[in-house]
Amino acid sequence: EDQVTQSPEALRLQEGESSSLNCSYTVSGLRGLFWYRQDPGKGPEFLFTLYSAGEEKEKERLKATLTKKESFLHITAPKPEDSATYLCAVQASASYDKVIFGPGTSLSVIP
Amino acid sequence: EAGVTQFPSHSVIEKGQTVTLRCDPISGHDNLYWYRRVMGKEIKFLLHFVKESKQDESGMPNNRFLAERTGGTYSTLKVQPAELEDSGVYFCASSQDRVGNYGYTFGSGTRLTVV
Secondary structure, three states: OOOEEOOOEEEEEEEEOOEEEEEEOOOOOOOEEEEEEEOOOOOEEEEEOOOOOOOOEEEEEEEEOOHHHHHHEEOOOOHEEEEEEEEEEEOOOOOOOOOOOOOOEEEEOOO | OOOOEEEEEEEOOOOOOOEEEEOOOOOOOOOOEEEEEEEOOOEEEEEEEOOOEEEEOOOOOOOOOOOOOHHHHOOEEEEEOOOOOOOOEEEEEEEEEOOOOOOOOOOEEEEEOOO
């Protein structure tokens, strides 16, 4: 069964303290892996798509990487405005359009 | 560019009643998706429209749920009759391509509470 897990469940960082979030997946043929950010009361906001092992994408203080079994979202020198829940989702080759979301990591950045 | 609009933002109904959720996708987006998050669980797929056609409705939980997309524009999701376990946040999303480089654009969701 296709599955996505994320760790840690919650992470509290001081402003400027870099860290990484983990997304582990089991899927029958990866078509794409997605990272989203979700703020309270809002829908998920798209950040990145990764397609193959070794691929990396960057946006401001965020960098996403992908291996055959997991993806990391690295946050460099985070600011309080980076506080949000970060969701990982995968799309299996057989499922075409639907994606499977992980439970998310709730990130709090303290000034 | 206007985003994906959902309404109502909140709905509280009694068990056994009917509720209809509406989603207006981004103009020109042929692909429209419904997802939901029930309490403490992950966001899960319900169904996918391409224009007015249902491409995949494998995530619809049972026949109390009916989704339509009139003329390939806005979509409605009707729950009839509602049960307690239907409570959760229902998200609509749209995309121009089929979940490729730009992912989905999500609406802010409808929080449904069945009492």
